Amino acid sequence: xxxxxxxxxxxxxxxxILGDALSxxxxxxxxxxxxxxxxxxxxxxxxxxxxxxxxxTGADMADLLAxxxxxxxxDWERANLREMHRDWVHAAALPADLVDAMxxxxxxxxxxxxxxxxxxxxxxxxxSLREILNLTIQAGQAKAEALGxxxxxxxxxxxxxxxxxxxxxxxxxxxxxxxxxxxxxALEAQAARPEPQLPAGPFPVENQKQLGQHIMAVLGFDFHxxxxxxxxxxxxxxxxxxxxxxxxxxxxxxxxxxxxxxxxTGHALYDFGLPTGKWRYQPVGRARGMQxxxxxxxxxxxxxxxxRGFAGFAAPLMQETFNGTGSAWxxxxxxxxxxxxxxxxxxxxxxxxxxxxxxIIRYGLEKALIEGRMDLADLPGAWNDGYRRLLGITPPDDxxxxxxxxxxxxxxxxxxxxxxxxxxxxxxxxxxxxxADPAIETGIARGDFAPLLAWLRTHVHGKGSSLSTxxxxxxxxxxxxxxxxxxxxxxxxxxx
Amino acid sequence: xxxxxxxxxxxxxxxxILGDALSxxxxxxxxxxxxxxxxxxxxxxxxxxxxxxxxxTGADMADLLAxxxxxxxxDWERANLREMHRDWVHAAALPADLVDAMxxxxxxxxxxxxxxxxxxxxxxxxxSLREILNLTIQAGQAKAEALGxxxxxxxxxxxxxxxxxxxxxxxxxxxxxxxxxxxxxALEAQAARPEPQLPAGPFPVENQKQLGQHIMAVLGFDFHxxxxxxxxxxxxxxxxxxxxxxxxxxxxxxxxxxxxxxxxTGHALYDFGLPTGKWRYQPVGRARGMQxxxxxxxxxxxxxxxxRGFAGFAAPLMQETFNGTGSAWxxxxxxxxxxxxxxxxxxxxxxxxxxxxxxIIRYGLEKALIEGRMDLADLPGAWNDGYRRLLGITPPDDxxxxxxxxxxxxxxxxxxxxxxxxxxxxxxxxxxxxxADPAIETGIARGDFAPLLAWLRTHVHGKGSSLSTxxxxxxxxxxxxxxxxxxxxxxxxxxx
Numbered sequence: 001x002x003x004x005x006x007x008x009x010x011x012x013x014x015x016x017i018l019g020d021a022l023s024x025x026x027x028x029x030x031x032x033x034x035x036x037x038x039x040x041x042x043x044x045x046x047x048x049x050x051x052x053x054x055x056x057t058g059a060d061m062a063d064l065l066a067x068x069x070x071x072x073x074x075d076w077e078r079a080n081l082r083e084m085h086r087d088w089v090h091a092a093a094l095p096a097d098l099v100d101a102m103x104x105x106x107x108x109x110x111x112x113x114x115x116x117x118x119x120x121x122x123x124x125x126x127x128s129l130r131e132i133l134n135l136t137i138q139a140g141q142a143k144a145e146a147l148g149x150x151x152x153x154x155x156x157x158x159x160x161x162x163x164x165x166x167x168x169x170x171x172x173x174x175x176x177x178x179x180x181x182x183x184x185x186a187l188e189a190q191a192a193r194p195e196p197q198l199p200a201g202p203f204p205v206e207n208q209k210q211l212g213q214h215i216m217a218v219l220g221f222d223f224h225x226x227x228x229x230x231x232x233x234x235x236x237x238x239x240x241x242x243x244x245x246x247x248x249x250x251x252x253x254x255x256x257x258x259x260x261x262x263x264x265t266g267h268a269l270y271d272f273g274l275p276t277g278k279w280r281y282q283p284v285g286r287a288r289g290m291q292x293x294x295x296x297x298x299x300x301x302x303x304x305x306x307x308r309g310f311a312g313f314a315a316p317l318m319q320e321t322f323n324g325t326g327s328a329w330x331x332x333x334x335x336x337x338x339x340x341x342x343x344x345x346x347x348x349x350x351x352x353x354x355x356x357x358x359x360i361i362r363y364g365l366e367k368a369l370i371e372g373r374m375d376l377a378d379l380p381g382a383w384n385d386g387y388r389r390l391l392g393i394t395p396p397d398d399x400x401x402x403x404x405x406x407x408x409x410x411x412x413x414x415x416x417x418x419x420x421x422x423x424x425x426x427x428x429x430x431x432x433x434x435x436a437d438p439a440i441e442t443g444i445a446r447g448d449f450a451p452l453l454a455w456l457r458t459h460v461h462g463k464g465s466s467l468s469t470x471x472x473x474x475x476x477x478x479x480x481x482x483x484x485x486x487x488x489x490x491x492x493x494x495x496x
Numbered sequence: 497x498x499x500x501x502x503x504x505x506x507x508x509x510x511x512x513i514l515g516d517a518l519s520x521x522x523x524x525x526x527x528x529x530x531x532x533x534x535x536x537x538x539x540x541x542x543x544x545x546x547x548x549x550x551x552x553t554g555a556d557m558a559d560l561l562a563x564x565x566x567x568x569x570x571d572w573e574r575a576n577l578r579e580m581h582r583d584w585v586h587a588a589a590l591p592a593d594l595v596d597a598m599x600x601x602x603x604x605x606x607x608x609x610x611x612x613x614x615x616x617x618x619x620x621x622x623x624s625l626r627e628i629l630n631l632t633i634q635a636g637q638a639k640a641e642a643l644g645x646x647x648x649x650x651x652x653x654x655x656x657x658x659x660x661x662x663x664x665x666x667x668x669x670x671x672x673x674x675x676x677x678x679x680x681x682a683l684e685a686q687a688a689r690p691e692p693q694l695p696a697g698p699f700p701v702e703n704q705k706q707l708g709q710h711i712m713a714v715l716g717f718d719f720h721x722x723x724x725x726x727x728x729x730x731x732x733x734x735x736x737x738x739x740x741x742x743x744x745x746x747x748x749x750x751x752x753x754x755x756x757x758x759x760x761t762g763h764a765l766y767d768f769g770l771p772t773g774k775w776r777y778q779p780v781g782r783a784r785g786m787q788x789x790x791x792x793x794x795x796x797x798x799x800x801x802x803x804r805g806f807a808g809f810a811a812p813l814m815q816e817t818f819n820g821t822g823s824a825w826x827x828x829x830x831x832x833x834x835x836x837x838x839x840x841x842x843x844x845x846x847x848x849x850x851x852x853x854x855x856i857i858r859y860g861l862e863k864a865l866i867e868g869r870m871d872l873a874d875l876p877g878a879w880n881d882g883y884r885r886l887l888g889i890t891p892p893d894d895x896x897x898x899x900x901x902x903x904x905x906x907x908x909x910x911x912x913x914x915x916x917x918x919x920x921x922x923x924x925x926x927x928x929x930x931x932a933d934p935a936i937e938t939g940i941a942r943g944d945f946a947p948l949l950a951w952l953r954t955h956v957h958g959k960g961s962s963l964s965t966x967x968x969x970x971x972x973x974x975x976x977x978x979x980x981x982x983x984x985x986x987x988x989x990x991x992x
Binding site: 017032225 | 510513514516517520521524528529530531532533535536537539540543544547718719720721722723735737738777
């Protein structure tokens with residue numbers, strides 16, 4: 001006789017395969033689909049999401065989960081059961097028609113946002129965004145009740161399991177105290193040094209692509225199991241056997257695409273390294289959550305590849321790719337370029353010192369909107385107030401303001417804090433890795449990422465979701481999330 | 497209270513959306529997927545096929561279909577119900593585990609075939625192909641019983657509804673009598689003319705792509721609702737809002753890719769022109785069958801675009817694209833090149849005179865294999881016998897022989913005859929169209945395909961599956977399939 005647990009494994013495998021198919025459809029929508037295909041794609045996404053929801057909310061699920069708890073399970077099976085239960089709570093909280101309505105509203109709003117952003121026309125997308133927010137609040141309330149947490153935490157929990165805003169509030173309050181002075185000091189230190197020179201373009205897309213894919217391979221990206229393409233909004237999608245990352249190219253500045261490629265490669269390496277075999281299609285085999293996922297992209301981009309060591313390795317490749325000569329192409333100049341601090345409007349272009357300010361602004365706003373303390377019509381004004389307060393700058397229009405990020409328009413609410421939690425985790429993991437194996441830092445300076453990747457495979461990627469984010473950090477670094485490591489990293493890099 | 501018919505519409509819409517998602521996944525597998533993604537993709541395809549099968553085989557389907565027959569329906573609804581019934585018979589004949597087994601075996605065999613073909617290693621793919629054939633026979637037997645027809649006809653019926661081998665046998669016997677003499681005469685006539693000159697390459701892929709996409713637009717391809725990419729085996733996939741065609745480029749001869757692009761554009765135009773609105777996701781809104789689909793690709797490729805008129809229009813574009821000068825680039829030479837007759841090994845490279853021989857060979861072989869009159873191990877020998885008998889040539893290896901086509905390895909048995917039925921329908925439709933509107937032929941010579949497209953939209957594309965293939969041909973051309981029109985076309989083009 002089968003265990004209840006085994007029946008659950010079959011069901012979660014089915015949901016995972018639907019998730020993989022959704023991931024391909026979503027990648028295609030962003031990277032390949034002609035604009036006229038949007039409506040048909042929305043139908044497909046909504047149907048597959050509904051089928052996945054159905055799979056996880058069968059009438060017998062509660063009984064199966066309860067029965068499985070009493071069965072003999074090994075450690076990973078028990079961890080898997082815990083994650084199954086989590087998925088089920090999230091799924092069962094939502095009625096099927098809400099899942100369908102959200103999927104369709106998200107696709108619609110995302111397409112309207114794509115038109116509205118270039119023309120800075122927030123009013124055009126407001127009705128559709130209001131629909132998204134209403135549905136999100138409905139879903140959040142249902143999940144809050146099921147999880148026994150506040151509405152914001154219920155939404156956050158979708159992206160960062162067990163993430164709670166009380167913890168985030170404490171961390172962000174600390175950063176809000178630290179950052180303004182620190183950014184001032186970093187800018188002062190930067191002003192005292194000669195200004196880094198921007199290598200002169202144009203930089204043909206074909207050459208940028210070649211350099212990017214060369215560096216992806218150096219980092220460990222396996223092109224038999226993945227691709228790199230172009231999309232307006234870079235991301236990493238797919239699954240361990242077939243990871244798809246995207247980039248956007250700027251022919252005036254090759255570094256933005258290159259650092260974007262490195263960032264997404266960090267995500268990709270996490271996916272490549274997830275548990276295989278028996279756990280491939282199970283909840284415990286998935287990445288731990290968005291905090292840990294973002295830690296992997298930022299570890300590669302910010303920690304490893306904006307270092308002096310990496311600049312020394314990469315400079316000759318860049319020179320060769322673009323026939324670059326002269327002082328702008330020297331490693332020290334490229335390092336300075338990669339670590340410039342500048343108060344800017346666009347989150348994804350921000351340096352690691354000002355980045356947390358962007359996240360803190362969005363976190364405050366989405367919490368207020370979700371909790372009904374602010375009306376959506378007031379978002380542009382409140383957004384600009386936040387930028388004045390935390391960065392001392394005022395966006396000239398909503399394209400550089402509240403229209404810049406896809407998240408809210410695509411239905412992702414409660415996601416933003418994971419970026420900064422990820423940045424902090426990245427600093428902590430990288431410090432622990434370097435301490436554990438001195439070959440990691442010397443390897444990076446030679447373009448040998450094998451020691452770093454080996455450490456990450458063992459301590460992060462291969463763990464899947466077997467541990468909580470907190471326990472994973474403790475096991476890997478000896479302590480839970482510690483903002484001090486991140487602050488120390490910033491001080492060392494920008495003030496020394 | 498809803499009609500049973502309306503409940504059926506909702507179910508068939510769900511199946512159609514799953515079909516659209518499958519189509520994107522299949523396109524991606526052929527045009528984008530890295531090789532390491534094959535296994536995961538096979539899981540996705542199998543699951544979505546199983547879910548579609550489930551949707552069409554609910555326990556209440558027979559009752560719903562019977563109830564709908566007694567309800568007040570308009571003409572299109574009644575035609576839709578007829579097509580629903582057809583889909584249901586095909587689906588219900590197969591147990592779910594056979595659907596799953598076939599989907600997985602097809603993905604596996606296709607991947608092995610991709611390796612085996614370049615090395616002409618039939619033995620390597622034989623066990624996997626045997627598995628496919630066994631499953632196909634199981635499916636064919638089940639469907640034969642449900643449809644009350646022979647096993648081969650049951651398989652054919654999947655691609656060409658109501659297609660019957662007795663009719664095909666008669667048509668093919670006629671062609672087998674006609675072709676050998678005719679090919680001999682055509683070669684003789686060709687030998688009496690100066691040999692056409694091949695324009696000298698190489699022809700860069702980028703230029704070929706530009707020319708191809710220009711001509712696609714001339715023919716009526718809408719790039720807001722479609723794309724063109726590269727794949728090893730050109731095809732047309734997708735759905736009306738998002739049609740994807742693929743091409744393969746040969747830098748020594750730009751005409752093969754160009755004529756391939758035109759062929760697939762013919763398929764695409766059919767999909768673009770299918771009924772929209774209420775019928776978009778219903779069986780009656782689909783293309784009529786593979787005979788009619790192939791007629792649309794061959795009408796564009798063979799009838800319209802291998803004409804003297806089109807050569808006159810296209811020659812300057814070709815000259816401009818490749819900086820072509822001299823006699824090889826003159827319209828009459830390009831026309832002669834496009835209508836060369838040559839006995840060759842590869843079906844997809846064959847001219848329209850020898851093409852039916854390729855199809856007749858495959859038809860005979862697949863029928864014998866399906867009916868158990870031949871063992872798969874004997875396929876390579878029997879294949880070569882066929883080529884000796886009908887074309888007087890012997891393939892030097894299985895790469896140029898029985899490994900060349902994907903169909904059997906991908907699970908498509910009973911498909912081949914539709915190519916030649918399509919070629920004959922193309923001749924008949926084009927003759928009727930030209931007679932109905934003289935602007936069609938003069939338009940083609942100017943690169944104006946609007947009159948032709950308008951006629952096809954009205955008489956073929958917009959009909960969806962509302963008529964049978966036979967009735968559609970009668971309505972459009974005044975008579976059922978008439979091999980005489982095809983033969984007259986060949987005689988006029990190749991013997992005059």
